[in-house]
Amino acid sequence: MTARPCHKKFLLYKNSKAYTFVPAESSGEQALSIRRGTGEIRLNSIHNSAPEGHDLLMQNVFGIVGIISLAYDDYIIVICAREQRGNFMGHPIYETTNLQILPMSTADQSTLPPTETYLLGLVKAHLRNSFLLSYDWDITTRLQAQERVTGEPRYLWELADDRFFWNKSLQSRFIDFARNSGNTEIGAFILPVMFGTFDIRTTYLKGRSVQLCLISRRSRFRAGTRYLRRGADSEGHVANFNETEQVLLVDRPGKPHGDHGIRLGFVQIRGSIPLFWAEVNNLRYKPDLQVMELPGSENAMKRHLQELVELYGQQNLVSLVNQKGYEKPIKEAFEKYMATMDLPTVKYDHFDFHHECRNMKWDRISVLIDRIKEDLISDGYYHAEVGQPEPLKEQSGTVRTNCMDNLDRTNVAQSAIAKWILDRQLRDIGLFEEGETVDTYERFMYMFRNMWADHADAISKAYSGTGALKTDYTRTGKRSKQGLLTDGINSVQRYVTNNFFDGPRQDGYDLVTGNWSPRAGSAAARAIMFDTRPLLVRFMPTVIAWSLFMMCCGLTLPRSSAAPMKYWLLIWGTLLTIALTFIFVHGIYYVSWPLLNPLTDVIHYDGPGFRTKSRGRGLGISDWSKSLLQIAPLSYREWVEKGHGRAKSRANEIEMGELAKKRLE
Known part of the structure; x- marks a missing residue:
């Protein structure tokens, strides 16, 4: 149209x-x-x-x-x-x-x-x-x-x-x-803009001009950052949902170069596991995992899957999470709810990516493709030609891929599936012989792999704050030690970003997508400017900085005392250790949380479901800590109940703002 x-x-x-x-x-x-x-x-x-x-x-x-x-x-x-x-x-x-x-x-x-x-x-x-x-x-x-x-x-x-x-x-x-x-x-x-990726490149295959285009579209629903937006909401929208369309434009036989009258398309989707679940940051490398079994869990998942069926047709759900260890509970919860779904057009397939591809044997992603091959053939792809009134083929289903983040493992799987479909499309239009693949065309594969790797980096930066992991395999078809080193650096950057910088990033998402709207001059908006954490909590980073400063001074400045240096270092080293211990024991209070839509119900969830051992939440309120916290603007209990000093609802936001205003007065 x-x-x-x-x-x-x-x-x-x-x-x-x-x-x-x-x-x-x-x-x-x-x-x-x-x-x-x-x-x-x-x-x-x-x-x-x-x-x-x-x-x-x-x-x-x-x-x-x-x-x-x-x-x-x-x-x-x-x-x-x-x-x-x-x-x-x-x-x-x-x-x-x-x-x-x-x-x-x-x-x-x-x-x-x-x-x-x-x-x-x-x-x-x-x-x-x-x-x-x-x-x-x-x-x-x-x-x-x-x-x-x-x-x-x-x-x-x-x-x-x-x-x-x-x-x-x-x-x-x-x-x-x-x-x-x-x-x-x-x-x-009225100009619509899209948050995603677009890349189109031209090359030749067997003397015919082809254009390969990769488009990724990011959903505005449940949009946000890696640990602050997980799972589904009550409407069935999931975090980090992306639709990726690979389009191949090929010259028609007998037409001049650049005709590109043959149009081939293939769509894949990714999104967070459609349950109520979260990972609560606590300054540990692995946050606390919790699966929240709420009354609306099954309905949210069903709404999500039904919408996908209405939009795309048959759904092939490929889950790449680990079957053991930290990720096992979310896998089991996913399968538990899938077993209750009466959706004949939805299939589920679990592929333990890290187990199957261990020891850097990433070519074993072919095992997954062999398992879903019949569904890929059945679902087909889009094929239209200029001059034809109707498409010659249509895609009747999609593969929905997820891992924990829907980033790194998902990228590897989606690029492998896309290449398999590309081979099939080129054979179906007669450009390739039976058994021929694009792997034999080095220039084309270089372009293909780099497009998918760039696409992976862009999606990862929007969600996690860094480029994707495992892109050395996507770019070269091989896993390397240099790639492992790059992944290590990106993992450290993700840790820092997700723990200390994602709160404002999430607030930006909520403002621009309309998930939070302040009233003009409201107390609720003013309340976000106040740090209502207990004074003791806010004071500990200062103790660390001052201790490090004094230790450096003792080691570098001329001495004016005959006292052994070890006592000086012992005093300040002890204070440093106490402050660091306090911060890691109370880790969640040092994480950068969103202020506009606080995650009170997630951070302090205590209902049915699964939770890993809670860490970084403090040692509880004893008599001595109660007395220490009396000097804080809010008591520890008030602070927890308000959800990091921010209100969950509009009424609580207003109440919080008025409280902050009174305390200032």
Whole structure:
């Protein structure tokens, strides 16, 4: 279906009353005005778009991402720079490289309240990610689904897959205007952007030009960071859900080079195990694992799987978690609930990746492909050709792959499945002989492996904060010692990022995707600025820093005492040891948790299910610790009940904010 295109470029005017976006690429179009005081949206004729008194603010605006509301003001987010990533079937695909935030208020931005500055910083940090867009092609929807759309041409926001319309919340005011006013022309201003990956490269196979394209689409539902978003929610949305589409465009026989009239597509999906489960950070390398058996667990899992069946057809669930040790409980819980599901179009297959591919025998991923081969053949792939009114083949099912993170093992499995399908597609269109594979074409395989490895790194950075592990195998087809060293470095970086930096990253996700919205000037928003941990907890890092400083001074500065140095080191070393011990005993209170949507119900879960031995949660409240904590802004018990000093619900947030305000007074 042909989409009605969005405006590609604007001239942006402003005065004290409004921002006005004037389409720059064509004449006769309407201009969009947004009132700064009220947020009122209007479409004006081009002649009245820049009345006297307006100043030209920007000459190159390449799209409106949307409007976000923070605690004290609303802001318009615009694209100021972009970079073309490729041309897909004649449609340019762009990546954002610079987004700017324009305040709706006319107040001096240098005097913003601290809360507003903090929230604005979260948004700016999130917008440093790169987002993908197209002005005339629906990048959020896979090829096969686009073929099924019929009727009159519609604007991109009307066609976009709701899961991958990343800025849907930011565009809500414009969408409401389109629906309520009946003026559909605003659709040309509503530009969907996607958080994911896009890569397209051209090469030759047997003298025919081919383009290989890899597109990954990240869901905006239950979006977030590695340990702070796990499992499913009550609606059946799962963490780190990604749809990956591999498209192969091939020249038709007898056509000139670059025809690319044969279009082959294959879709795979990944997502967290669809149960209520979590890993609670506690400064240990392996967090506490807990599987929460709540009344809605089975329903959430069923809703998730039913949605997948409706969207993609038959589901082949491939779980790569370990069958022993730390991961065993989540595997058993997954299989327990799968046994209760009456879903004939859903199959489950467990493949213990680490056991089967131990000793770096990664080629044994072929064992998994042999097990699911019949399903891959049955599910098929998408095949269409230019000039044909209907697709020649359609994909009737997908492989849904998961490990614990849906990153490293999942990447290896998905790339191997994608290569197997690619061989089959090339044989089916007659380009390859029976038994021939792309492995014999070194240039093509180099391109294929690097595309999948780059794709893996991008997904991993968005979720875990670092590049993917095991990409040496994805890039070269072999596991190496250098790859093991790189994985070790990335693992350390993940540990640091996930324990000490992911809280603000998660808050950024929640703000931009609309999972948290502050009321103007609310006490709930102000409350996030206060560290309500007990004073003793906050004091321990200072003890560590001071102890290290004094030990260094004793070792490096001239001595003015005859006392043995060992006593000096013993005193400060003892304090250092006590502080470090205290921090690791109370580990969860030093983790960077999200402040906007606190994980109170997860961190302090005490219901049915499975839990590893709880660590890093303190030694309990004895009489001596109670007396020590009296000097804290909140008692230890209050702090725990409030969930890291942040409220779970709107009412508790307001209560918390008022409490913090009273204590300051």
